[in-house]
Amino acid sequence: MLEILFLGTGASVPSRDRSTSCIAVRGGSDIILMDCGEGSQRQIMISPFSFMKIRAVLITHMHGDHVFGLPGLLQTMSLNGRKEPLTVYGPEGLRAGLDAMMSVTEGETCYDLSVVELSGGERFSVNNMTIQSYVTDHGIRSLGYVLREADYPGKLDKAKAMSLGISPGPEMARLKNGETIRGVRPEDVISPSTPGLSVSYTGDSRPCQGITEASKGVDVLIHESTFMSSESALAHDHFHSTVTQAAEAARACGVRALMLTHISNRYDDRGAVVDDARSVFAETVAVDDLQLYEVTTKTIRLVEP
Amino acid sequence: MLEILFLGTGASVPSRDRSTSCIAVRGGSDIILMDCGEGSQRQIMISPFSFMKIRAVLITHMHGDHVFGLPGLLQTMSLNGRKEPLTVYGPEGLRAGLDAMMSVTEGETCYDLSVVELSGGERFSVNNMTIQSYVTDHGIRSLGYVLREADYPGKLDKAKAMSLGISPGPEMARLKNGETIRGVRPEDVISPSTPGLSVSYTGDSRPCQGITEASKGVDVLIHESTFMSSESALAHDHFHSTVTQAAEAARACGVRALMLTHISNRYDDRGAVVDDARSVFAETVAVDDLQLYEVTTKTIRLVEP
Numbered sequence: 001m002l003e004i005l006f007l008g009t010g011a012s013v014p015s016r017d018r019s020t021s022c023i024a025v026r027g028g029s030d031i032i033l034m035d036c037g038e039g040s041q042r043q044i045m046i047s048p049f050s051f052m053k054i055r056a057v058l059i060t061h062m063h064g065d066h067v068f069g070l071p072g073l074l075q076t077m078s079l080n081g082r083k084e085p086l087t088v089y090g091p092e093g094l095r096a097g098l099d100a101m102m103s104v105t106e107g108e109t110c111y112d113l114s115v116v117e118l119s120g121g122e123r124f125s126v127n128n129m130t131i132q133s134y135v136t137d138h139g140i141r142s143l144g145y146v147l148r149e150a151d152y153p154g155k156l157d158k159a160k161a162m163s164l165g166i167s168p169g170p171e172m173a174r175l176k177n178g179e180t181i182r183g184v185r186p187e188d189v190i191s192p193s194t195p196g197l198s199v200s201y202t203g204d205s206r207p208c209q210g211i212t213e214a215s216k217g218v219d220v221l222i223h224e225s226t227f228m229s230s231e232s233a234l235a236h237d238h239f240h241s242t243v244t245q246a247a248e249a250a251r252a253c254g255v256r257a258l259m260l261t262h263i264s265n266r267y268d269d270r271g272a273v274v275d276d277a278r279s280v281f282a283e284t285v286a287v288d289d290l291q292l293y294e295v296t297t298k299t300i301r302l303v304e305p
Numbered sequence: 306m307l308e309i310l311f312l313g314t315g316a317s318v319p320s321r322d323r324s325t326s327c328i329a330v331r332g333g334s335d336i337i338l339m340d341c342g343e344g345s346q347r348q349i350m351i352s353p354f355s356f357m358k359i360r361a362v363l364i365t366h367m368h369g370d371h372v373f374g375l376p377g378l379l380q381t382m383s384l385n386g387r388k389e390p391l392t393v394y395g396p397e398g399l400r401a402g403l404d405a406m407m408s409v410t411e412g413e414t415c416y417d418l419s420v421v422e423l424s425g426g427e428r429f430s431v432n433n434m435t436i437q438s439y440v441t442d443h444g445i446r447s448l449g450y451v452l453r454e455a456d457y458p459g460k461l462d463k464a465k466a467m468s469l470g471i472s473p474g475p476e477m478a479r480l481k482n483g484e485t486i487r488g489v490r491p492e493d494v495i496s497p498s499t500p501g502l503s504v505s506y507t508g509d510s511r512p513c514q515g516i517t518e519a520s521k522g523v524d525v526l527i528h529e530s531t532f533m534s535s536e537s538a539l540a541h542d543h544f545h546s547t548v549t550q551a552a553e554a555a556r557a558c559g560v561r562a563l564m565l566t567h568i569s570n571r572y573d574d575r576g577a578v579v580d581d582a583r584s585v586f587a588e589t590v591a592v593d594d595l596q597l598y599e600v601t602t603k604t605i606r607l608v609e610p
Contacts (some may be wrong), residue, residue, distance in 0.1 A: 100405040
């Protein structure tokens with residue numbers, strides 16, 4: 001199961017109801033944070049997640065509404081006595097930007113803080129999660145990320161194995177571990193593994209090949225959609241996407257659900273925004289701050305608030 | 306009348322209930338912001354004040370919980386089309402720190418942004434408010450500020466003036482403007498002016514002479530009180546004050562009210578904190594986020610929430 005917690009869903013600036021960009025994805029007890037706009041640490045404190053369980057932070061691009069919460073979060077972790085090392089990933093420029101922000105105050109952390117700059121296309125692991133970065137199109141260096149759980153192992157059909165002469169206990173275990181026993185191959189009695197659940201987050205971007213290539217077949221696509229389709233010229237000029245462009249990406253990628261975030265606060269009527277998308281891709285929601293979605297192989301559902 | 310709006314009252318880190326340090330003082334429609342911890346811009350948006358009416362920002366010291374909200378606020382003002390110039394005042398190091406934070410992203414503002422570094426003891430005006438900086442003791446360069454309204458002019462006793470032969474209209478106006486008319490001096494018929502209301506904010510500091518000298522006779526003393534009196538050694542070691550040290554300063558200065566902020570969140574029981582202070586200085590409150598106090602020559606009262 002993957003849980004997706006929207007901590008900040010505002011576009012460019014916060015509002016009474018929305019903090020700036022931040023999304024937490026939890027697999028097991030490990031949390032990966034994507035973007036960290038101002039106010040994110042307090043949003044996590046208000047949420048059911050623990051900020052001390054964050055294992056990595058992924059930054060999509062160095063705009064204030066996506067990074068100004070980073071120094072505060074990192075210092076609060078330090079004041080709370082974090083010992084576990086932490087790595088922040090992001091585009092080129094992340095190291096200089098983070099160094100600048102942390103230098104403002106006595107910015108040492110009591111844990112090892114690493115910065116990894118990516119150019120897009122890298123694949124790496126954080127605990128049980130595989131992460132792939134991809135290049136997006138936001139006028140500055142910008143990345144999106146696909147997070148993928150480890151595959152779910154197939155199920156052993158014990159009755160069938162026994163009918164083929166495998167005895168319960170050590171033999172069964174060896175078969176499970178991939179050994180062929182007296183001609184009985186694991187694949188004869190174990191169903192194929194199921195791909196782990198996956199989520200792709202675009203950050204801010206125009207529609208682009210980077211998004212659609214990397215997000216092919218993911219379970220959930222979290223796509224920025226700053227503007228409605230009527231404002232496509234404005235979206236293009238500001239290196240953003242419209243709601244329908246996000247929906248087109250979701251359709252092209254064959255995802256199970258599209259979650260729209262970073263919607264300009266000029267649009268009061270979120271119902272109209274979602275309708276705009278649903279004409280292209282039905283399984284669309286517009287997300288709000290502190291909403292927690294639970295993603296399983298069977299369902300994708302809003303848990304709270 | 307002065308209004309004091311507490312936007313962030315947490316110590317060092319935010320919590321579910323408290324944002325980091327930020328206080329807005331409003332005189333007329335002009336707002337002066339003191340400190341700007343992470344999340345301050347959103348707190349203002351939630352409050353009854355308008356962040357576009359901020360005329361100056363005063364920073365006490367360059368610790369993250371007092372400044373990490375600054376770049377976001379300044380950029381949001383820019384995105385909202387602010388035209389009026391803005392000056393940020395603070396201790397030496399402010400310029401480099403602010404430049405560093407603003408450089409992280411494309412940090413240009415569409416209005417003139419000035420930085421004034423102070424060393425303590427300066428006196429300057431922002432619209433109708435006079436501001437005096439003072440040196441505090443926080444282990445790094447740190448300042449407190451006294452904000453004072455212009456004096457309230459005395460009242461003309463019209464009946465008395467007429468009985469002394471002054472005719473209503475132009476003569477009365479000339480007398481009001483300070484002219485002596487046929488031997489009748491303004492002070493014969495106009496009551497003395499009343500000093501404008503004043504508030505002193507210590508920022509983070511050990512008890513020190515800077516605070517007590519500058520805050521003598523102010524109406525409201527906003528004093529940090531990170532620790533209770535039982536933890537005075539800890540307070541000293543971390544360059545902070547205890548609740549009773551704040552109360553002693555209030556008593557020494559003869560203020561009308563003491564407002565305690567920046568109380569460590571290890572103290573759940575704010576009643577006990579206030580009791581600790583009231584044994585020394587009765588007119589004490591511990592303030593919470595989004596509380597608005599109205600200060601007049603007659604009363605100091607909590608208006609909301």
